[in-house]
Amino acid sequence: MQESGGGKLVFAGVVVIGDEILSGRTRDINVQQIAAFLSPLGIGLKEVRIVSDARSAIIEAVCALSECYDYVFTTGGIGPTHDDITADAVAAAFGRAIDVRADARAILERWYARIGTEITPARLRMARIPDGASLIENPITGAPGFQLENVFVLAGVPRIARGMLEDVAHRLEGGAITHSVTVRLENAREGDLAEALARLQAQYPQVALGSYPWFRETEGGAMVRGVTLVARGVDHSLLADVEEALRGLSVKISPATTRP
Amino acid sequence: MQESGGGKLVFAGVVVIGDEILSGRTRDINVQQIAAFLSPLGIGLKEVRIVSDARSAIIEAVCALSECYDYVFTTGGIGPTHDDITADAVAAAFGRAIDVRADARAILERWYARIGTEITPARLRMARIPDGASLIENPITGAPGFQLENVFVLAGVPRIARGMLEDVAHRLEGGAITHSVTVRLENAREGDLAEALARLQAQYPQVALGSYPWFRETEGGAMVRGVTLVARGVDHSLLADVEEALRGLSVKISPATTRP
Numbered sequence: 119m120q121e122s123g124g125g126k127l128v129f130a131g132v133v134v135i136g137d138e139i140l141s142g143r144t145r146d147i148n149v150q151q152i153a154a155f156l157s158p159l160g161i162g163l164k165e166v167r168i169v170s171d172a173r174s175a176i177i178e179a180v181c182a183l184s185e186c187y188d189y190v191f192t193t194g195g196i197g198p199t200h201d202d203i204t205a206d207a208v209a210a211a212f213g214r215a216i217d218v219r220a221d222a223r224a225i226l227e228r229w230y231a232r233i234g235t236e237i238t239p240a241r242l243r244m245a246r247i248p249d250g251a252s253l254i255e256n257p258i259t260g261a262p263g264f265q266l267e268n269v270f271v272l273a274g275v276p277r278i279a280r281g282m283l284e285d286v287a288h289r290l291e292g293g294a295i296t297h298s299v300t301v302r303l304e305n306a307r308e309g310d311l312a313e314a315l316a317r318l319q320a321q322y323p324q325v326a327l328g329s330y331p332w333f334r335e336t337e338g339g340a341m342v343r344g345v346t347l348v349a350r351g352v353d354h355s356l357l358a359d360v361e362e363a364l365r366g367l368s369v370k371i372s373p374a375t376t377r378p
Numbered sequence: 379m380q381e382s383g384g385g386k387l388v389f390a391g392v393v394v395i396g397d398e399i400l401s402g403r404t405r406d407i408n409v410q411q412i413a414a415f416l417s418p419l420g421i422g423l424k425e426v427r428i429v430s431d432a433r434s435a436i437i438e439a440v441c442a443l444s445e446c447y448d449y450v451f452t453t454g455g456i457g458p459t460h461d462d463i464t465a466d467a468v469a470a471a472f473g474r475a476i477d478v479r480a481d482a483r484a485i486l487e488r489w490y491a492r493i494g495t496e497i498t499p500a501r502l503r504m505a506r507i508p509d510g511a512s513l514i515e516n517p518i519t520g521a522p523g524f525q526l527e528n529v530f531v532l533a534g535v536p537r538i539a540r541g542m543l544e545d546v547a548h549r550l551e552g553g554a555i556t557h558s559v560t561v562r563l564e565n566a567r568e569g570d571l572a573e574a575l576a577r578l579q580a581q582y583p584q585v586a587l588g589s590y591p592w593f594r595e596t597e598g599g600a601m602v603r604g605v606t607l608v609a610r611g612v613d614h615s616l617l618a619d620v621e622e623a624l625r626g627l628s629v630k631i632s633p634a635t636t637r638p
Contacts, residue, residue, distance in 0.1 A: 137588055140423045141558070142413025143608065144590070145405075149428070153402025163400045165435065168409070168426035171588070175425065198569045199589040200576040240572030258593075277593055298401070309458045312500030316460040328397055328431070329459040330404070333518075333537055348403065 128161045128293030131183030134168040135176055135194035135204050136274060147276050148193040155283050159292035161189065171195060176207035184211070184269055189290060194274030196263060198240040205264070208271055209248035219247040222262055229260030255285040265289065294352040301364040304344040307331070311345060311367055318363055325351040325360050388421045388553030391443030394428040395436055395454035395464050396534060407536050408453040415543050420552035421449065431455060436467035444471070444529055449550060454534030456523065458500040465524070468531055469508035479507040482522055489520030515545040525549065554612040561624040564604040567591070571605060571627055578623055585611040585620050 132152055138144040146168065153163045164187055169175040176195070183190045195204030209216035222245035230237050244261035247253065254263035254270065258278045263271045270286050272279040303311075308331050319327045328348045336342055347367070349360045392412055398404040406428065413423045424447055429435040436455070443450045455464030469476035482505035490497050504521035507513065514523035514530065518538045523531050530546050532539040563571075568591050579587045588608045596602055607627070609620045 134426075137586070137610075138590055138608070139409070140413060140426065141608075141610070142410045142417060142423070143558075145407065145410045147405065149399070150402045150405045153400060157402060163402070164430055166394075166400065166426070166428035168428075170424055197589070197591060198572040200572065200579050201588055235567075235569070238569055238573065240576075241569040243572070275591055275593065298403075307495075309495070309498055309501040312458040312460065312503070313498065316500075319460050326397070328461055329457070330398055331457060331535055333535065348398070348401075350397075350401070 126293045128189075128291065129164040129187045130156055130161050130189040130191065131164060131187040132166045133176065133179045133183060133190065133192040134166065135171060135192060136168065137171050137201075139168050140170055148272075148274070148279050151276060151280055152191050152193075152283070155280075155287075156290075158295065159287065159290055160295040161290060161292055162296060171201045171203065173203055173207050173210070176204060177211045180208055180211040180269060184267065188268060190269045192269065192271050193279050196244065196261070196271060196273055198238075198243050198261075202243065204271060205246050205248065208266055208269060211269075212248065212266055214248040214250060214266065216246055216248045218242055218245045222247045222253060222264075225253070225262055226260060254282050257281045257284070296350050296352055297354060297357055298348055298350045299357050299361040299364070301347045301349075301361065301368075302344060303347065303368050304342065306345045306368070307343065308345055311347075314367055315347070318360065322349075322351075322356060322360050324353060325349050325356055327360070386553045388449075388551065389424040389447045390416055390421050390449040390451065391424060391447040392426045393436065393439045393443060393450065393452040394426065395431060395452060396428065397431050397461075399428050400430055408532075408534070408539050411536060411540055412451050412453075412543070415540075415547075416550075418555065419547065419550055420555040421550060422553075422556060431461050431463065433463055433467050433470070436464060437471045440468055440471040440529060444527065448528060450529045452529065452531050453539050456504065456521070456531060456533055458498075458503050458521075462503065464531060465506050465508065468526055468529060471529075472508065472526055474508040474510060474526065476506055476508045478502055478505045482507045482513060482524075485513070485522055486520060514542050517541045517544070556610050556612055557614060557617055558608055558610045559617050559621040559624070561607045561609075561621065561628075562604060563607065563628050564602065566605045566628070567603065568605055571607075574627055575607070578620065582609075582611075582616060582620050584613060585609050585616055587620070 132149055134146055139146045149166050167179040169179050195202050206216055226245050247264050248266050251264040251266040256262050258281045263282045272282045308329055330346045333343045347364045351357050394406055399406045409426050427439040429439050455462045466476055486505050507524050508526050511524040511526040516522050518541045523542045532542045568589055590606045593603045607624045611617050
């Protein structure tokens with residue numbers, strides 16, 4: 119963690135484990151969901167790696183992000199099937215032994231007894247927890263995630279991952295909370311704004327200014343373009359000044375002076 | 379590139395450059411779009427890194443993926459504003475010089491002359507191209523992307539990135555094309571399928587079997603669950619055998635024997 123003017127800065131990384139995401143079949147939503155969960159805690163997501171369901175790929179990504187960031191979240195690969203190898207890979211990443219653990223097994227036994235389902239050897243795989251890890255409650259389907267060192271191992275199904283985050287929040291030490299203001303300029307183009315934005319960024323180094331062009335089609339089929347400007351920072355009063363300056367930019371780019 | 383039974387295997391990586399994605403404000407769609415573009419060419423997406431708009435982060439990700447995979451695609455950070463640093467970072471990743479290049483400048487001049495817009499110094503930044511790179515046509519907004527070594531630098535706006543891929547396809551040497559079959563089992567649970575799937579995977583090592591649980595709410599508010607099984611491989615006849623076996627699994631998990 120680093121110290122900055124407004125308080126300490128806390129960063130996180132995410133490892134998405136999923137051939138389904140890489141194949142293009144499924145679009146990931148866990149990254150957005152985790153980012154939205156971390157932001158109000160003052161924890162900034164700094165890097166995401168999406169890797170295949172391969173042991174070496176998972177180990178490498180977990181090791182790299184665990185060293186670089188305060189917290190790491192993994193999603194996917196903790197179910198009962200042969201391609202669920204995340205728990206074993208995370209154990210290997212930290213040189214820990216892994217086996218079916220009594221506490222996790224007890225959770226599964228209670229869960230499946232309640233719903234009248236047999237615990238098969240496959241289901242018992244979900245009780246494989248690395249030595250020294252603490253369990254993360256799964257309110258949706260029972261089988262727990264776990265925390266090992268600074269790594270939180272979550273399910274891949276977004277509904278379950280979100281449920282697990284409720285048992286993660288209290289373990290995180292947050293930082294200074296970053297706020298943002300957004301100014302959306304219709305009919306604007308980045309090229310007309312760039313110099314003013316660069317000057318503003320130089321004037322307010324404690325605020326991060328981002329510029330995001332967009333295009334959309336109207337119902338009549340015409341193209342409309344614009345730029346969304348986002349300012350982020352921990353200081354409310356600086357942000358208010360920057361927001362006013364950003365809104366002022368729209369005056370300079372009336373539709374008469376720009377073309378689509 | 380590796381050789382395999384069905385032909386050579388070609389792999390790609392993607393570097394998404396974007397604070398907006400990491401903040402959770404915007405959900406990335408370029409990963410899915412690039413995966414869908416590569417798949418019919420026989421090129422498999424193997425890893426994605428989403429990094430912040432920071433020079434060192436971009437350089438590190440581009441270097442790492444460029445070494446590991448046949449092709450790398452970057453998205454984002456090539457516009458005219460102060461936070462658009464991708465071109466310079468990619469040049470640095472390969473130790474190349476970068477400056478406004480005559481061919482790119484000519485493209486911008488023609489483009490902006492056509493739409494009656496002044497080329498500001500900010501817009502001219504978009505003609506900064508590393509030494510030795512070849513340009514990638516941008517049919518949407520003029521400013522080109524570029525290819526340097528095995529790295530293709532694309533815009534972040536999905537519509538523009540997609541347009542640029544049309545000028546990339548002919549530069550890629552594809553591999554054996556991977557096909558997939560999908561079997562969706564309602565009312566199934568992974569725990570009931572896991573052992574049969576593991577046996578099937580052992581029986582067909584040339585096919586990659588994936589198992590993806592899902593949950594959805596019916597209009598009446600009840601929860602329905604199921605599992606989507608996906609088999610991937612280059613050999614049609616093997617895939618047909620596996621598909622038949624996967625469909626056979628549904629017989630074993632009639633609603634009477636499973637509970638929600």
